[in-house]
Amino acid sequence: MSLHPAVAAVRLAVRRGLADLEPGATVLVACSGGADSTALLAATVFEARGAGWRVVGATVDHGLQAGSAGVADRVVARMAALGTDETLTARVRVEGAGLGPEAAARRARYAVLGQVRESVGADAVLLGHTRDDQAETVLLGLARGSGGRSLAGMRRGFDHYRRPLLDLSREDTLAACRAEGLEVWEDPHNADPGFARVRVRRTVLPVLERELGPGVAATLARTADQLRVDMDFLHDLAEAEHAALRGEGGSLPVAALLERAAAVRRRVLRLAALAAGAPASELFHDHVLAVDALLTHWHGQKWVELPGHVRCARREGRLWFTGEPG
Numbered sequence: 001m002s003l004h005p006a007v008a009a010v011r012l013a014v015r016r017g018l019a020d021l022e023p024g025a026t027v028l029v030a031c032s033g034g035a036d037s038t039a040l041l042a043a044t045v046f047e048a049r050g051a052g053w054r055v056v057g058a059t060v061d062h063g064l065q066a067g068s069a070g071v072a073d074r075v076v077a078r079m080a081a082l083g084t085d086e087t088l089t090a091r092v093r094v095e096g097a098g099l100g101p102e103a104a105a106r107r108a109r110y111a112v113l114g115q116v117r118e119s120v121g122a123d124a125v126l127l128g129h130t131r132d133d134q135a136e137t138v139l140l141g142l143a144r145g146s147g148g149r150s151l152a153g154m155r156r157g158f159d160h161y162r163r164p165l166l167d168l169s170r171e172d173t174l175a176a177c178r179a180e181g182l183e184v185w186e187d188p189h190n191a192d193p194g195f196a197r198v199r200v201r202r203t204v205l206p207v208l209e210r211e212l213g214p215g216v217a218a219t220l221a222r223t224a225d226q227l228r229v230d231m232d233f234l235h236d237l238a239e240a241e242h243a244a245l246r247g248e249g250g251s252l253p254v255a256a257l258l259e260r261a262a263a264v265r266r267r268v269l270r271l272a273a274l275a276a277g278a279p280a281s282e283l284f285h286d287h288v289l290a291v292d293a294l295l296t297h298w299h300g301q302k303w304v305e306l307p308g309h310v311r312c313a314r315r316e317g318r319l320w321f322t323g324e325p326g
């Protein structure tokens with residue numbers, strides 16, 4: 001029987017995404033039991049046989065729904081049935097003052113996956129995000145008005161995390177699971193229109209596909225890839241400038257800042273605010289613009305208040321950021 005094209009595509013994506021791993025490497029697959037991460041796990045187990053990797057499957061029980069422990073048990077049983085070398089459930093308590101429920105769950109999940117990675121000695125942690133997730137992320141970022149960094153979407157990799165399926169569609173992962181007869185679990189949150197991401201997935205993207213033509217998700221994901229290259233370049237440039245300009249107590253010289261292009265200058269200001277202890281999750285573009293106005297629209301303002309009890313003031317030709325250093 002010939003190999004189903006979707007199964008072949010998922011395996012190829014895994015092979016490419018993990019091409020640098022040596023035999024003997026340990027790969028941790030984060031598996032929610034949904035189609036994306038189940039297809040990812042099945043392909044990783046398959047590729048591991050030839051490549052000599054050890055595969056650990058982990059599912060996170062957020063404890064947010066009645067019966068979540070039972071769901072986790074079933075996911076573990078399925079992971080084991082796929083031939084995973086080791087399987088485990090990581091239980092977390094989701095707490096997140098000031099965060100939305102999705103963000104709080106995500107934060108708890110990444111924290112526990114980091115611990116699991118250390119305890120099993122994994123060289124890579126795989127996530128099952130697809131091109132459709134990427135398109136949703138881009139649209140949500142666009143609607144939030146959160147600038148280039150969010151429009152650039154999710155990274156293919158960060159720290160030990162990798163997203164090998166970012167060029168495949170959700171349809172591919174569903175087809176791969178179907179072709180291999182794999183049972184998948186659909187998280188009820190994925191159908192809850194109370195979440196903006198679900199509305200984008202179920203309503204906005206289908207309208208765009210219908211009105212603008214098929215392939216919109218792929219186009220959005222491609223746009224994100226292009227932007228990511230530019231954003232990373234600007235970020236590196238700003239880090240170098242920040243390091244070069246930083247003087248006494250982390251202060252920055254006004255004259256030199258004004259010579260910089262706004263795209264770099266504002267990034268330098270953001271880095272300085274972060275270095276002074278402003279929390280990244282609360283530091284918004286408007287804060288940065290207010291600090292920038294101390295340079296570009298100077299009329300003797302007192303100071304600018306930033307999150308995390310950080311203040312920025314202009315004195316003696318320099319910008320001073322005071323607060324608890326981060």
Ligand SMILES: Nc1ncnc2c1ncn2[C@@H]1O[C@H](COP(=O)(O)OP(=O)(O)OP(=O)(O)O)[C@@H](O)[C@H]1O
Pocket residue numbers: 029030031032036037058059060061062102106109126127128129133
């Ligand atoms: N409960 C879970 N247990 C293990 N892994 C999970 C769990 N939920 C999500 N993941 C991992 O994260 C991937 C993306 O899942 P999903 O799109 O539901 O999360 P998200 O909240 O959008 O995550 P992210 O913060 O990474 O964008 C999954 O394919 C899987 O690899």
